[in-house]
């Protein structure tokens with residue numbers, strides 16, 4: 001069989017990223033765009049090296065808020081969804097409240113949270129938590145309900161107890177959906193923490209962004225934005241890795257494997 | 262001979278969104294201990310419904326269903342079911358899909374693992390024990406689900422079009438394997454199919470159904486000698502029985518007359 005040389009699938013994303021960076025750099029230089037409007041990637045890289053100390057300091061602060069809020073959301077949402085899935089009436093009563101609460105923009109309540117919980121870690125963690133909470137609950141709930149009728153019939157014909165049913169059928173069937181929700185949440189967690197820092201903070205990438213904007217230091221603003229998106233990508237990749245490890249049987253990976261042949 | 266499973270004047274009405282659907286009406290029959298009964302009918306005539314009533318997964322709207330003389334009030338657990346879809350658990354490897362039965366039932370896992378391997382070998386799946394279901398073809402998947410229905414050695418086996426997804430060659434082979442297995446173990450079997458030849462080749466009696474609502478057209482005695490073989494299908498008696506069932510379907514408008 002003839003084999004054509006192909007770019008390994010895992011490098012596709014990196015390749016596109018590299019192309020964007022090159023186009024950006026060339027565009028800025030050829031078009032003579034001034035640094036205070038759009039700095040080229042080289043200037044951003046330079047700035048990153050130069051200010052590495054303060055950037056790492058603020059990155060650490062934001063990462064801490066993100067991780068706590070994100071972890072809290074996972075710890076609370078999944079068991080809540082699992083419980084709701086067992087009790088249809090409770091779900092019917094609580095679900096509209098959940099949806100209604102979700103229509104309130106987190107940005108709008110951020111100042112309130114600062115009033116309630118002060119300027120420290122708590123309000124940022126809380127906003128990150130609130131913003132992550134909903135997608136995980138919704139997807140997990142779908143997951144815990146995803147077993148088709150025949151699966152519950154099979155379970156009943158074996159005489160499963162409710163607990164056996166939950167452990168052996170509901171949880172494994174729910175996991176792909178749970179991971180989908182957690183992935184969405186992983187990107188939102190950072191948004192939440194930054195919103196909190198915008199309102200009131202003395203550290204964190206959101207704080208650094210506000211400072212840079214105030215000083216019209218566009219290069220620093222872009223540097224922070226780049227760090228933020230890297231942080232987001234890393235967190236997403238972490239969840240993806242855990243998923244691959246935990247669900248080797250899962251459909252979405254099946255599709256990717258099939259694509260590679 | 263006491264009846265393993267008996268249904269008397271059973272009717273089943275589903276409450277669908279579009280209104281009530283009468284799936285079964287006036288169903289009367291029993292399966293004796295060790296008997297192989299085929300249920301034959303076109304799709305939508307209530308075969309799957311019959312199976313879910315027999316297993317206590319659904320309950321009749323009228324009439325009675327009894328197992329060894331006792332009315333069924335709960336899901337029957339002393340039973341092996343092969344559903345119309347294979348219902349494999351995607352997150353479990355092939356062997357573990359079969360082993361779910363002994364695991365849930367709290368049986369000796371070591372002992373049953375060997376049994377599971379033997380069963381998988383019997384249906385030609387040696388070497389696939391550690392594959393995930395999505396790595397198997399439709400026919401292989403259904404064979405795994407047959408192993409899962411057999412592993413705990415149930416006295417009553419319910420099979421809902423188990424070979425429907427198989428290609429013709431594998432199908433003939435599986436039919437013969439099932440026949441040999443039944444001759445060896447003499448379980449009571451309720452075998453649902455829409456294939457006339459398959460129904461006759463395997464069974465001692467064939468219950469022929471008509472649709473909407475599902476009723477019994479006739480229960481046909483299959484007086485063919487055992488063991489049956491693929492060649493049995495070439496015998497005169499077999500051909501007569503097939504023709505008889507075909508005429509039944511024609512008379513009830515299931516098959517068109519040409």
Ligand SMILES: Nc1ncnc2c1ncn2[C@@H]1O[C@H](COP(=O)(O)OP(=O)(O)O)[C@@H](O)[C@H]1O
Pocket residue numbers: 275276277282283284302303304305306307308309310311
């Ligand atoms: N859960 C259900 N709700 C409503 N109608 C149903 C349900 N299950 C089956 N039916 C209807 O009952 C009839 C018999 O269905 P089924 O037993 O699946 O037939 P078969 O297995 O012979 O194809 C069909 O008309 C079908 O649409």
Ligand SMILES: [Mg+2]
Pocket residue numbers: 305308309310345421
């Ligand atoms: Mg059916």
